[in-house]
Amino acid sequence: MHLFAVPDLPEIGPGDDLAALISERVDLRPDDVVCVASTVVSKAEGRTADLADFPAGPRAREIADRLADLTGDEKDPRFAQAVLEESVDLLMEAPFLLTETRFGHVGVNAGIDRSNVPGGDLLLLPERPGESAERIRAGLSGADAPTGVDTPAATATDTPAVLVTDTCGRPFRHGQRGVAIGWAGIPASRDWRGETDRDGRELGVTVENVIDELAAAANLVAGEGAGGTPVVVIREFDFGDHAGSDNHFREIEGDFVRQALREWDFD
Ligand code: GDP
Ligand code: MN
Ligand code: MN
Ligand code: MN
Structure with missing residues (x-):
């Protein structure tokens, strides 16, 4: 595959x-994967906000005070309020806010971005990035009307797939990389279970998260600064003859790391 x-x-x-902006600039092919940085999806969807939109409640003030104590930097309680309002679950509140967004993504500060945001203090993640991906996909020129938000069968159509990506940190490792937070027209994972390795041993657990792997590659090309390249096309990626799965964000029931976090007292 190659990317541009x-x-x-x-x-x-x-x-x-x-x-339309993408279609005007590239002759897309049916098997392309079009990766769009969530930053521009959010801007197009009007998800810019000001701190003044989030008057801080008592919980946000408590969180900001505690963060300020821990880090020595003043923290704006309105920012904590914005994060709380964008979240359905608070996993860690110190030394940073780790939350689950409404659409199931776990990230620092609910993915609220303060870089590349003219005309506002804050950029919130798209409200439903899966639907954003589906909508962008439906609008790509020459595209057939897609059939549904999360149909692995959509790979069979002749419409490019779309990923909405964000740059995101991860536990256990330094640095950030791109992840997929929304997808359409491609299954989230390819399922290797039941296939064999080179010694003929059957693979028992390998479900390869393809959309994060593609998002990481696209993010590498998009860059993080002033490059002005929020959309990356992946060409000639071959999903191969594998079963697909749309499981992406873990449910709390099967997420043992998150369960362990719940039991941890950060004081
Ligand atoms: P995120 O990973 O979704 O948070 O997005 P980033 O802020 O890291 O930006 C990714 C890429 O998109 C960088 O190359 C930015 O320069 C570029 N970018 C951000 N906003 C815009 C925009 O409105 N127009 C253009 N052309 N590029 C943008
Ligand atoms: Mn940014
Ligand atoms: Mn971001
Ligand atoms: Mn980025």
Whole structure:
């Protein structure tokens, strides 16, 4: 496979039609995977906000005070309020806020971004990135009407797949990398279970999360700074003849690391 950034995209603002902007600049092929940084999806969807939109409640003030005590830096309680309002579960509140967003993604500060955000203090993640991906996909020129949000069968159509990506940290390792937070037209994973390795041993557990792997590659090309390349096309990626699965965000029941966090007292 190979990857390239879509050239000459403008500064994105509320109401912009990302699918049209992409289609005008690239002749997409049916088996392309179009990776769109959540930053521009959020800007197009009007997810810019100001700290003033989030008057801090008591819980946010408590969190900000504690963070300030721990780090020695003043923390704006309105930022903590914004994170709380974007989240359905608080996994850690110190020394940083780790939460689950409404759509199931766990990340620091609910993925609220403060870089590449003109015209606002904050950029919230798209409300439902899966639906954003589906909408962008439906608008790509020459695209057939897609059939549903999470149908592995969608790979069989002749429409490019779309990923919505974000740059995200991870536990246990330094540094950040791209992850997929929304996807359409491609299964989240390819399931190797039941296939064999080179010694003929059957693979028992390997479910390879393809959309994060593709998102990481795309993020590498998109960059993090002033490059102006939020959309990356992956060409000639071959999903291969494997079963697909759309499991991506773990449910708390099967997430033992998250369960262990719940039992940990951070004081
Ligand atoms: P995130 O990973 O989704 O948080 O996005 P980043 O802030 O890391 O930006 C990814 C890429 O998109 C970088 O190359 C930025 O320069 C670029 N970018 C961000 N916003 C815009 C925009 O409105 N227009 C264009 N053309 N590029 C943008
Ligand atoms: Mn950013
Ligand atoms: Mn981001
Ligand atoms: Mn980034």
